[in-house]
Amino acid sequence: MAENTALDRRTFLYGAAATAALTMLAACSSDSGSGGQAPSQQAPTTEAETKGSETDPLPRPSSFQEAPSLAAQVEAGELPPVEERLPENPYVVPHRWWKPGKYGGNLVVPSSSSNDPAIKEYMYGHSLLRFLNDSRDIGPGLVESWESNEDATEWTLHFRKGLKWSDGHPWSTEDIMFWWEDMVLNEEHTELPPDEARSGKGTLMTMKAIDEVTLVLTFDAPAPLTDVRLAGYVNRGNGATWMEPKHYLKQFHPKYNPNVSKDWATADGEFEAKRDFSQNPECPTMTGWRLKSYQEGRQAVWERNPYYWCVDREGRQLPYIDTLTIRVVDDPEVVRLQIQEGKLDYVHGPFVGLGLGDISGFKRTEERSGMRVLLWDGGSGTGSMFFFNYDYKDARMRELFREPKFRQALSLAVNRADIQKQVYFTTGEPTTGTLSPKSIEYHVNDEGKEMYRRWRDAYVGPDPERAKALLDEIGVREGPDGKRRHPDGGDLTIRLDYPATAGAGDRTKNEHLKRDWEAIGLKVTLNPVPPESHNSQWAAGLIATQTAWEVSNAHNHLAQPAWLVPIEPQRWAPLHGQFYSLRGTPQEKEQLDLDPYERTPPRVEPDPDGPIAALWKLYDQSKVEPDEMKRHQLVWEMIKIHIEHGPFFMGTVGNTPQLVLAHRDLRNVPTREQLASGGLVNPWQHPTPAVYDPEIYFWENPEEHS
Structure with a gap:
């Protein structure tokens, strides 16, 4: 999820301490206990019954219950009865590790800033559909059922009847049409249509509300991935919002209120401030907690939303916990101290810069802090990665960066086992x-398993002799001083660029790259880049390398394909990606007589016989292919291009664990063994921990955590 590895090593001295940490990693990852959840005859008990989530919707409970605080408001006439606040068919949380909970208490969670989008990763309430079982399955959300026609050009979404916003106002498809017509299609507003709103041809869908x-x-070409894309991210969070409370926001929109100022649509305008339910307590929400x-x-x-549309299997309205306190702690060192002093209740490590190197310190203070150490799979395909800018402006270096044997040689030279040991404490797998x-x-199927193995192992090394031979083949040979030279005979320096804010794990990995590449005769320098200018310089081809990201995705390659295919300007071929993103627009045919780096924005067409053109062709086919198995086969063909002409991006260690801490009194926080595939923390597209419904977390002794 976080793109920086952010492993802090000051709290962990390698050596004897590393051995202790490895023992603790094993202990944490094998902890399959229930954590002391309250017993129930209706709750799952066996290992099979407590792993993963049900894929079919659970039946509607015969009756409903609510928190005592809400029952008191009903008794006082301040709220309608719970049956009237819930939809006709509430969402029944389907996780098999669930145990019936107790109402009450407060949960203290850290955040790196007041407006950190990660805050919304704790709440899945606005999503139309939901990922289940670590994205293997898609389940209902606000949408109760859905279907498409045979060629996937038309999708019909049936929402739950009786949904209500947190202020009690009825939710309806008007709230989606308001977002679509008055924001996305409104040229004055900056809201852009999301990927799921485009067909395989790249044209916008049409949207029609049949009723409430x-x-x-409706799409002009097959759009077979629509349901997958609707399940991703956290709507009204870090993905497309897909809905806004029209009854509240229309007072700040000039279409409905002529007195609204002309700057309404700017980032600093009142409309944008009012629509942010994470900073404006007046803005209605559909999440389990609403901002207080x-x-x-x-x-x-945040306080419980009395109109939240989700319940447990016994019909108790969620969330169990009364209030959620998000405490801003912008320094990871302070986060560590507060954990060890018992001032925090639940910590999702990637959100606040914690990593595997912190485990030893937290285990030593576990008795005092009350915090259990959990490990969920990250799901990354690379770990801390590195790649060259395929579209680097310097033509002399660009020629090398585009040479597959150059990239293959540098990948083979890296001793990933060292990185696995020093940065990831022997977890994960070299890749x-x-x-x-x-x-x-x-x-x-077996073909898919073999394709993964082939890609993972293609240039994993370490094989410095083969790396040297490949460099010799392309003319990158040693000069009189023992340093390898550019094929033109001139000096050659590999500059490792990375954001100056890169985490300690990324920096340690970069030192390993420098060591291993210098061992095969290359000259290497490290170059921290100011983070505020990094992305724009990269997109313009002004930065040579990126060494502080990772690759993650959810469900399948085509739901988040930017690493597989250059379609936007931030990955390994930024100018190609920018060109692709403008296809079908008037800009596509403009400025073609200019140097690609002088165009606005900078962009370049692919070589028609090159690997990027081939990737685009296969990707365009996949976007309109309704048959799932045929889409898989198209993906495998794209992977073959990555193996033959790549690596275009290079990983170190894949699928390393991510650190999660939960107070020993906090229940229904799943262990790795209870998750369908061990967890999937890293992708933003798979919103963790929201996918595991923190609304079912509860305190064994809520009176002690108020």
């Missing part, structure tokens, strides 16, 4: 670099 609970999406108070730079307090090993294309 039925929506029809907000203090910039300090904390935000050339793939998309997430949890992707469906690698598990659908």
Whole structure:
């Protein structure tokens, strides 16, 4: 999820301490206990019954219950009865590790800033569909059922009847049409249509609300991945919002209120401020908790949403916990201290810069802090990675960067076992670099498993002798000083660029790259780049390398394909990606007489006989292919191009664990063994921990955690 590895090593001295950490890693990852959950005759008990989530919707409970605080408001006439606040068929949380919980208490969670989008990763409430079983399955959300026609050009979404916003106002498809017509299609507003709103041809869908609970999406070409894309991210969070509370926001929109100022659509305008339910307590939400108070730079307090549309199997309205306190802690060192002093209740490590190197310190203070150490699979296909800018502006270096044997040689030279040991404490698996090993294309059959193995192992090394031979083949030979020279005979220096804010794990890995590449005769320098200019310089081809990211994706390669295929300007071929993103627009045919680096924005067409053109062709085919197995086969063909002409991006260690801490009194926090495939933390597209419904977390002794 976080793209920086952010492993801190000051709390962990390698050597004897590493041995202790490895023992603790094994202990943490094999902890399959229930954590002391309250017993129930209706709760799952066996290992099979407590692993993963049900894929078919659970039946509607025969009756409903609510938190005592809400029952008191009903008794006082301040709220309608719970049956009237819930939809006709509430969402029944389907996780098999669930145990019936107790109401009450407060949960203290750290955040790196007041407006960190990760805050919304704790709440899945706005999503139309949901990922289940670490993205292997798709389940209902606000949409109760859905279907498409045979060629996937028309999708019909049936929403739950009786949904309500957190202020009690009825939810309807008007709230989606408001977002679509008055924001996305409104040229004055900056809201852009999401990928799932385009057909395989790249043209926008049409949207029609049949009634208050039925929506029809129509495409001019097959759009077979629509349901997968609707399940991803956290709507109104870090993905497309897909809905806004029209009854509240229309007062700030000039179409409905002529007195609204002309700057309404800007980032600083009132409309944008009012629509952010994570900073504006007045803005209605569909999440389990609604914002109660907000203090910039300090904390935000969320209270239970009395109209939340989800219940447990026994009909108890969620969430169990009364309030959620998000405490701003922008320094990882302070986070560590607060954990060890018992001032935090639940910590999702990637959100606040914690990693495997912190385990030893947390285990030593476990008795005092009360915090259990959990490990969920990250699901990364690369770990801390590195890649060259295929579209680097310097033609002399670009020629090398585009030479497959050059990239293959540098990949083979890297001793990933050293990185695995020093940065990841022998967890994960050395890899050339793939998309997430949890992707469906690698598990659908034996051919998929073999394709993953081939890509993972293609140039994994270490094989410095083969690396030297490949460099010799392309003319990168040693000069009189023992340093390898450019094929033109001139000096050659490999500059490792990375954001100056890169985590300690990324920096350690970069030192290993420098060591291993210098061992085969290359001259290497490390170059931290100011983070505020990094992305724009990369997109313009002004930065040579990227060494502080990782590759993750959810469900399948085509739901988040930017690493597989250059379609946008931030991955390994930025100018090609920019060209692709403008296809079908008037800009596509403009400025073609200019140098690609002088165009606005900079962009370049692919060589028609080159690997990028081939990837685009296969990707365009996949977008309109309704048959799932045929889409898998197209993905495998794209992977073959990565193996033959790549690696275009290079990994180090894949699928390493991510650190999660939960107070020993906190229940229903799943262990790795209870998750369908051990977890899937890293992709933003798979919103963790929201996918595991923190609304079912509860305190064994809520009176002690109020």
